[in-house]
Amino acid sequence: MRDETPDVPEQERPDTGRDRLVRALMKPSRSQAVVGVLLAALGFAAIVQVRTNQLDDTYSGRREQDLIEILGGLTGTSDRARREISRLEDTRNQLQSDTSARSAAIEQAEARVETLNILAGLVPVTGPGLRITITEETGRVSIDSLLDTVQELRTAGAEAMEFNDEVRLAAESSFNDIDGNLEVDGQTLEAPYVLEVIGEPHTLHSGLTFPSGPISSLETQDGSRVDVEELTSVDIESIRTTDRPEFAQPGDGQ
Template sequence: MLLAALGFAAIVQVRTNQLDDTYSGRREQDLIEILGGLTGTSDKARREIARLEDTRNELQSDTSARSAAIDQAEARLETLNILAGLVPVTGPGLRITITEETGRVSIDSLLDTVQELRTAGAEAMEFNDEVRLAAQSSFNDVGGTIEVDGVALEAPYVLEVIGEPHTLHSGLTFPSGPIASLETEDGARVSVEELDSLDIESVRTAERPEFAQPGDEQ
């Protein structure tokens, strides 16, 4: 509609600027009056075009701002869904296999491994293709069986992690780090694969907070 209005105003301006041969026989005073009328119409048309162009520019600016805000909100939602473990993800990372050999892997060793990986920049983690880890994940030792978020894990423990592979690997191999503790204290064998791509398919169920609420400015 805006473009149509602009076109109409432009046509009016052009037509009012065209001289008609029938004016050749008019008196000077008549021509002055006609010219004054045409000039006023032309000025009005130009003002209308300028007004419509300003309106168009404002609408385009508002549309761009809304589009940018929507894009930012969608990107933020995607990031939060990944960090909360609500969607499957894919990317480079590690596959860590912890096999019990001469002893039983302790819950503290697994938890320490997870914490070091988080510190090294892990963006998504999954145990044994079934338990997606998140900030609120809990570890429990129930009758000698390690449970993560209520799911019993069986050895070997396979932990898949998405993040920068070399950085993640370095977070496990420093002296007295997670791998050293697993091998020397728990009698486990640990193998680490750096992968260009791996898939984490398990997801968590979103839970509504019972007590926490957004702040007034959110």
């Protein structure tokens, strides 16, 4: 049986919905293009927002036990960090304490060396004190009178003494009378004898002027005149030389 439906030209066929959609996609109008761009932008913004929410809610989907374990790990890390900080602070404080103790020990040692050098007569010194001038008038100064004078000055706190700007006295100084000449540490002294002393001036002076003291003996027994000056500054320039011990060594712990 033959189909009797007449052929209708393609351009005369009525438009269907499918045809209109195809034409819109293939040749969109200006308004359709604008709507498409807006839809694309809206979709991109929605995707970004979703991803941001996912980043912000990293732990939102975790179970309670997981969150407890994570918190415990963070707490443990924080505790270890605090312990390490405390250990480092203790180490720093210990180093500071050791440094302070070492500095104090060095300062004490340096002060002791300085004191010993002064007492041994190894360095020039300056300070307040006396200048004692002993002038022979009607007699000769005896070695005993000089020794008494030096000993009384030491007792009164003399820290350094010097005869005639050339002989520095120390604990081991020796006095001798050789053929009528006075010698101190092997050096002959000539009158007048000038003894310069460093120490508290008034105390030193008092140590010489008590009844039957050194000044009294020098004046009444030796026929000498004694002049004493209290000075705010006395310079003692002479020094002694010492030999390094050949056999003696410091004991254990010294």
